Amino acid sequence: MxxxxxxxxxxxxxxxxxxxxxxRPTYEVGVDQLHDVLAFLHDEHxxxxxxxxNITATDEIDISETEPEREVLRKNxxxxxxxxxxxxxxxxxEHRVVRLVTWLADGEIAPSATDLWRGTNWxxxxxxxxxxxxxxxxxxxxxxxxxxxYEGHPLRKEFPLRGLSPDRLYRQWHLAHKDVSGxxxxxxxxxxxxxxxxx
Amino acid sequence: MSETVTxxxxxxxxxxxxxxxxxxxLLGNNARIEELNLELGNELHxxxxxxNMGPQHPATHGxxxxxxxxxxxxxxxxxxxxxxxxxxxxxxxxxxTYFQYIPHTDRLDYLAPQINNVAYCLTVEKLCGFEVPPRxxxxxxxxxxxxxxxxxxxxVGTTALDIGAATIFFHSFRERxxxxxxxxxxxxxxxxxxxxxxxxxxxxxxxxxLAGIRKFVDAFPERVDEYERLLTNNRIxxxxxxxxGILSREDALSLNVTGPVLRGSGVExxxxxxxxxxxxxxxxxxxxxxxxxxxxxRYLVRLEEMRQSTRILSQALDKLPAGEVYAEDRRFVLPPxxxxxxxxxxxxxxxxxxTEMAVPRGEVYHAVEAAKGELGFYLVGDNGPLAxxxxxxxxxxxxxxxxxxxxxxxxxSDLVAIIGSLDFVMGECDR
Numbered sequence: 001m002x003x004x005x006x007x008x009x010x011x012x013x014x015x016x017x018x019x020x021x022x023x024r025p026t027y028e029v030g031v032d033q034l035h036d037v038l039a040f041l042h043d044e045h046x047x048x049x050x051x052x053x054n055i056t057a058t059d060e061i062d063i064s065e066t067e068p069e070r071e072v073l074r075k076n077x078x079x080x081x082x083x084x085x086x087x088x089x090x091x092x093x094e095h096r097v098v099r100l101v102t103w104l105a106d107g108e109i110a111p112s113a114t115d116l117w118r119g120t121n122w123x124x125x126x127x128x129x130x131x132x133x134x135x136x137x138x139x140x141x142x143x144x145x146x147x148x149x150y151e152g153h154p155l156r157k158e159f160p161l162r163g164l165s166p167d168r169l170y171r172q173w174h175l176a177h178k179d180v181s182g183x184x185x186x187x188x189x190x191x192x193x194x195x196x197x198x199x
Numbered sequence: 200m201s202e203t204v205t206x207x208x209x210x211x212x213x214x215x216x217x218x219x220x221x222x223x224x225l226l227g228n229n230a231r232i233e234e235l236n237l238e239l240g241n242e243l244h245x246x247x248x249x250x251n252m253g254p255q256h257p258a259t260h261g262x263x264x265x266x267x268x269x270x271x272x273x274x275x276x277x278x279x280x281x282x283x284x285x286x287x288x289x290x291x292x293x294x295x296t297y298f299q300y301i302p303h304t305d306r307l308d309y310l311a312p313q314i315n316n317v318a319y320c321l322t323v324e325k326l327c328g329f330e331v332p333p334r335x336x337x338x339x340x341x342x343x344x345x346x347x348x349x350x351x352x353x354x355v356g357t358t359a360l361d362i363g364a365a366t367i368f369f370h371s372f373r374e375r376x377x378x379x380x381x382x383x384x385x386x387x388x389x390x391x392x393x394x395x396x397x398x399x400x401x402x403x404x405x406x407x408x409l410a411g412i413r414k415f416v417d418a419f420p421e422r423v424d425e426y427e428r429l430l431t432n433n434r435i436x437x438x439x440x441x442x443x444g445i446l447s448r449e450d451a452l453s454l455n456v457t458g459p460v461l462r463g464s465g466v467e468x469x470x471x472x473x474x475x476x477x478x479x480x481x482x483x484x485x486x487x488x489x490x491x492x493x494x495x496x497r498y499l500v501r502l503e504e505m506r507q508s509t510r511i512l513s514q515a516l517d518k519l520p521a522g523e524v525y526a527e528d529r530r531f532v533l534p535p536x537x538x539x540x541x542x543x544x545x546x547x548x549x550x551x552x553x554t555e556m557a558v559p560r561g562e563v564y565h566a567v568e569a570a571k572g573e574l575g576f577y578l579v580g581d582n583g584p585l586a587x588x589x590x591x592x593x594x595x596x597x598x599x600x601x602x603x604x605x606x607x608x609x610x611x612s613d614l615v616a617i618i619g620s621l622d623f624v625m626g627e628c629d630r
Contacts, residue, residue: 018579019561021326026562050452053566054592058579084577086564086592090452090468097564119455122600130289145282145629154290155588161287161294170283 261625277606292589311346316395350570358619398532399525458572464492494620595623
C-alpha cells in the first residue's frame, strides 16, 4: 500500500514512528529532500496533488524527564519536532491524501512551500507561531494567531496551559511590539496596565 | 475606543488610541505605501491612505481586521489580520479528555456546531477502530444537513443585509428559526448542542420530531425559490455580485480554498463524494459548481446546496434505519445513563471510560465537508485519556487567505460583497 513512486524515485520509506489508523500512505522525508518531494507531487506526479490540506507539527519532547539543561525526547523520536504535511489529490485516485513527515531539531529550518501553493503561507505562519519552526523562502513569516511581540510558542510541550503571563492583554503585547518596531505609536499609548486605563 | 475622522464625506475609524488622526505618518503602513508608490511610479499617487476595517466592523462577520491601502476609492492592497478570537483550542485538547473536548468543538463554527461534533467524534472513532450503528450515523447525517442549511441561510441573509437588501434577511431567519426549533427538540439546546457522542448520539429522535423535519423538508424548496425571486434576478444584487471578486480555478487550487468557494470556481470537489463518511455514499445528490468564480457563482452554489441538502434529508427520512443509537464498545463508549443507574457493571464501565479511556497510540487525519469547506482533525493518540496532539484544519482560516487576491482593484463596497461571499466564521478561523 502506498505511493510506490515515492519509494522508487526518492528512496523514501513508510514512516513507522506512529501506527497509522486511517490507512493514508505516510512517508518520512529528510528536510533536505522535502522541497523536492513536494515539488514532484505538485508538478510531475500524475494526477497532481493540487492542494495542501494542512501543515502542522507535533512536539515529541518528553516533558516529564526534560530538565533545563537536558532535553529528553520521547521513545523512538528522532528529533524534537515532527512537521506533518497532508497533500490532497482531487482526482479519482486510490489514495486521495498522502502524509509526509519530516523530523526537525529545535532551531532547524524547513523549506517553505509557498512557491508551489500560495495557500501554504498562513499554514506555515501558524506552525512558526505555535512551535517556533522557521521556514526559509517564506515571503512574510510572522505571527498569525498570537499578537505580534508575543513571547514563547504555545504548542510546545513546556509552555504552560494558562500561558506565560495570563493577565497581559492582547493590546499590551501588540503595543509593546510597536514600541520596539518604532512606528511612532508607543509614546502615545504606553504598553502598561496604567496606560490602558487612562486612554 | 476608537476615533472617527470625516474627510471628503467618508468616515474613517482609526483603531489605535490616543493618536492624533490628522498626522499622516501615523495613519498606517508607510513602508507599504512607499513601496506601492514606487511600483506605480506616479507622483499623483502619493496620497495613498491606509484604512483599517475591523476588527469591530459589522460587515466582517466577527473580529476580522483588514488593513487596506487605498488610492482614493480603489483598494490597492488588503491584508487580513486574524487571531482576535484565539482561545487556544488545540492546546486545550492536550489537557482535556476526549469526552470533555466535545463541547469545545461546538465553539469552532458556531453556526453549524453539529458538523464539528461529528467531525471530531468520527476522528476519535477512527483512531479507536470502531463504527457507530447505522441509526446513529443516519441521525448524524440528518443533523449535519440541517446545519448546512442553517449556515447557508445565515450567509444569504447577512450578505444581502450587508449589501443593502434587508428583506431577504427576515425571510431566511424565519426558516432558520424553524430549524432551530427542530434542533432544540432533538438535542435539547438551540446552539452549542454537544449532542454527538463518541460512539453515537445523545439520544434517539422521536416520531414527532421526525414529522416536524418532514414538514420542513416539504416546505423548504419553495422557500429557496422565494429567495431566488428576491435576489437572483434583482438588478442591484446582480450588479453588486456579478464579476466581483473573481477567483480563477488555478488560484482557488493554489490557495487551497475548499467548500462552496472552491466549487464556485468550477472545481467539482466535495468530500461527501470523495471520501464518504456517515453513509453519504448511499444518498443521491448533485454537487453544484460555478463557472466564473465570482461572488454571484458562490451565491448560486450555496442556494443549490440548500436544495440538495433538502433532497438528502428527504431520502434520510425515508430510509432511517431502526436500532440502537449507541455503539456497544465498552472500552471507549460511555454506557447509556439508564443502564448506569441500574447495573453495577455498567457503572464500573462508566467510571473506567471517564478516568482511563485508553485511546490507542497512533495518528489519524479525518476530514468532513462542513458548511464552509474541508473541516479536518489531525489527531495523535497516546495510549491514554488525553490526546498527544490535535490539529484543527479549519476551512475559514484557509479561505480568508483569498481576500488579498480578490480585493485589490475594487471598491470598499466590493470588499463587503467579497467578505460575505467567502462566508467564514472567526471562531473557526482563530480556534
